[in-house]
Amino acid sequence: MRTPTAMIVGIVxxxxxxxxxxxxxxxxxWRDLSRIPDQAYDMIQHQGIWDICNEFQxxxxxxCNIKDTLGYFSHQTxxxxxxxxxxSVAVTVLGLVVASLGVRCWQDMPxxxxxxxxxxxLFVSGLLSLIAVSxxxxxxxxxxxxAGSSLAVGYCLVLGYLGSCLEIIGGFSLSLSFAQxxxxxxxxxAAMDYSYPPSSQRVPATTAAVSPSFGNTEIQMDYYRTPTPRSYTNPQDVLESEHPSNWSRFPCDSDL
Known part of the structure; x- marks a missing residue:
């Protein structure tokens, strides 16, 4: 079986x-500061969520490892x-492991x-990173x-937006597997309901037997109590009046 397109999109x-x-x-x-007072004119300070670096053009x-003197890392954001x-990174790794087990790799059916x-x-991990970046x-x-410095958005925010969107789209694509x-x-x-009850649980109604006592003939049919179409219960196109249940008790009628 070929791998579904939705799975390919998600796993890529x-x-x-x-x-x-x-x-x-x-x-x-995450953000860049330039033209900082009392600093070199060509210096750009890159501020992330773990470290601060000064780059000289x-x-x-x-x-790197510049000391935080403004309380930047202690801010709630x-x-x-x-x-x-x-x-988000941890949930993404877990999602990829689970998805790789589900997508057809070494098995015939996904x-x-x-x-x-x-x-x-993957969808949840994309939402987590998107919330943080936004x-x-x-x-x-x-x-x-x-005070007096210029502020610009760093490239990490752009990468964060792109990565979050890709994970959300990929996760949604893989989530379509729930429909299948x-x-x-x-x-x-439906197959189980159609075949109910199983053949092992079908109980035979009675067993065909002939009682020769006093010339009385007792005819009992051996059949299963399973509803089946009329075409199977009446394969020889016998009239309803000729059904064994309507036979009389006289031997001649029975023989006929």
Whole structure:
């Protein structure tokens, strides 16, 4: 069986979103400060959620682990991003593992339930990172800043938006596997209802027997109490009046 298109889309976009979000989480470039007073004119300060780096454009040198003197890392928005971004990366990895077990790799038929669960995890991870990036972007002006410096959005926010969108789209695409899973369950249930009761549980009504006592003939048919179409109960196109239940008790009528 060929892998469904929805699964291919999800299993491709998921890792792409993971790479982008992981880069956005680790890189110190959520916002950039330039023209900082009492600093070199060509210096740009990159502020992330874990570290602060100073980059000098003239010499192409970068200094990291800059001390936070403004209380930037203690701001609520940065603290929220510190919690949501690693959580999003962890949930993304878990979702990709579950989805890879569901998508057809070494088996003939895909496991739609596992693929759907993996897609749901990817969707949730995309929402987590999107909340963190959007919240930071909304409060970027309210974060501590040196007076007189210029502020610009860092590339990590752009990567975070892209990674979140890719994970949301990929997760939604994989979550469509739930529809196929429900469809298979309905087909199995319908097949079970059609074949109920099982052949092992069918109870024979009576056994054909002939009682020769006093010339009385007792005819009892051996059949199963299972509703079947008339074409199967009457294969020889016998009239209803000639059904064995309507036979008289006289031997001659029985022989006829």
């Amino acid at each position: 976009l998921g890792p792409c979103g993971l790479v982008l979000n992981l880069t956005s989480t680790l890189a110190p470039a 003239g010499t192409q040198k970068t200094q 940065v603290q929220v991003a510190k919690g949501l971004m690693p959580s 496991q739609y339930l596992l693929a759907g669960l993996g897609g749901l995890l 919240w930071y972007n909304h409060d970027i002006q309210n974060l501590p800043i040196t 899973c429900c469809k298979e369950r309905k087909l199995k249930k």
